Amino acid sequence: MPGRDTRSSLLVPRRALLLGGAAFAAWAYAPKFARAEAGRDPRLVVIILRGALDGLATVAPLGDPDYAALHGAIALASDGAHPALPLDAMFGLHPAMPEFARMYRDKHAAVVHAVATPYRERSHFDGQDVLESGFAGPGRVQSGWLNRALEALPRGERVNGLAVGPTTPLVLRGAAPTVGWAPVNLPNAADDTAMRLVDLYQQRDPALAAALSQGLLLDKIAQGDEMKPKPGGNPVAAMRQVARGAAKLMAADDGPRIAALAFDGWDTHANEGGPVGRLAQLLSGLDGALAEFETGLGAHWRDSAIVVATEFGRTAKINGTSGTDHGTGTVALLAGGAVNGGRVIADWPGLKPAQLFEARDLVPTTDLRGILKGVLRDHLGLSERVLADSVFPDSALVKPVAGLLV
Incomplete structure (x- = not known):
């Protein structure tokens, strides 16, 4: 419904300007969020990729003998005109992400492969609900896990969350205070x-x-x-612009320490492309956004962590339109000076027919909630009990993954 979307894009920046501005004024009176015992002032950014990211194309298992045949014409390779960027003996990164590759070499970025939420169906709506709400199943969308994490911070360390974009992502909705900002695309x-x-x-x-x-x-x-603002800008430029603005706000002494933003358009059913093409363009935008955060946060990059996640992966085998359909296992990306990087974290399940989930998808061997819990515990100091009871309800069996941060 184009009419509704157009009205929303016109109204939201004005609301953010007026109502969000009042919350911004309160930042000056809020206690600085810092882990005093470590002399740190951490920042956390959560980036949601809506549409389901092809993890096998983003971080290709080049060392798996079954990968190339499954991904066919869009499979990455270690050589050729656009070779994958080497990560380790098993995995290569999509060539559209040189900035992330540099962060990886600098030990400031890591990959979690064969990861998924507890959701095992293939509905974007329900998958995004589970990803952002933090519940084990869809249908309970009163609040998001990042907002509940804000609520759970010790009283002296509570801060406003920053919702970047025309609407607040579900992951940051809830009782904890948030402020919204979106770049104005009109004069x-x-x-x-x-x-x-x-x-x-x-x-x-x-x-x-x-x-x-x-x-x-x-x-x-x-x-x-x-x-x-640049009317008619492309998605790559838009991702960079959004990240640049968010980083400026988070770098301010009295700015927000925690932010969430969502990038749409990752549903690559047709003409996904391999080293070049539609997915390559999207990954280039994401890569540029991560670089903008690194530059914009400045000295605060040292204490920053960025988590990139999506609702589910895509099929291991390409379809008849050179794309991939809704799948299960995928990748999550970590970046920032606080990340214990330079590694791909994976319990690799293999890609033989008998090893695929429902004979079509990469089997998830890591629960995304364990990754998120590890970041929240070690970066923000939340207890495992709070994480299991409040932030990710009914998840006591999912333990925080240790060692994700330095």
Whole structure:
């Protein structure tokens, strides 16, 4: 329904400017989020890839003898015009991700392969529900696991979460306070117009005037002088722009420490492409977004962790339209100066017909909740009990994965 989407894109930035600005004003009065015992001031970013990422194309198991035949014309290779970027003896990274490969070499990035949420069906709607809500099954969407993690922080360390984009991702919805920001893709009002509005509201509604003033400050910090909206921009540029603005906000002394954003468009049923093509373009945008966070966070990159996850993977075998259908096992990516990187974490299940899930998908051997728990425990200091009872309810049997962070 294009009409509804268009109205939403026009209205949301204004709401973020006014209502989000009020939350931004409160940051100055909020305690700084820091693990005082370690002298750290950690940042955490969660990036949701909506549409189901082809993990076998993103991080290819080049050492598995069954991979090339299954992925056919879109399979990566260790040689040729666009060879996969080497990670280890078994795995190669898609050539559209040179920045992530550099972070991997610098021990600031890692891959978790053959990973999935507890969801075992193939509905995008339900899969995203499970991924972002943190529950074991769909249908319970009152709040997201990242928001509940914010709620569970010690009172002296609670901070606002930053929701990046036109709507707040489910993962960050809930009772804990959040502030929203999205790049404005329409021409901004002139500064003098904005100031006249502030003056007008100052006379009639001081509270609204204060919210507008702080909202203007929020947008100015995020956009910066070099971030002017570019009508008709491509998805790669859009991903970088969003990440650049979020990083600026998170780098501010009184800015948010925890953020969530979602990138759409990863449903590659047809014409997925191999080393070049549609998926390559999307991965290039993601790669650029990670680089923008590294640059924008500056000195805070050292204490930062970024988690990239998707609702499920895609089929091991390509279909008749040079794409892949909804699958199960996939990859999760970790990046940041706080990441214990330079490795692919995988209990590899193999790709022979008898080894595939329901004879079609990569079998998941790692529960994504264990990865998320490991990050939340070791990066933010949440206890295993809180993680099992509140953040990821009914997940006591899923233990946090240790050693993900330095």
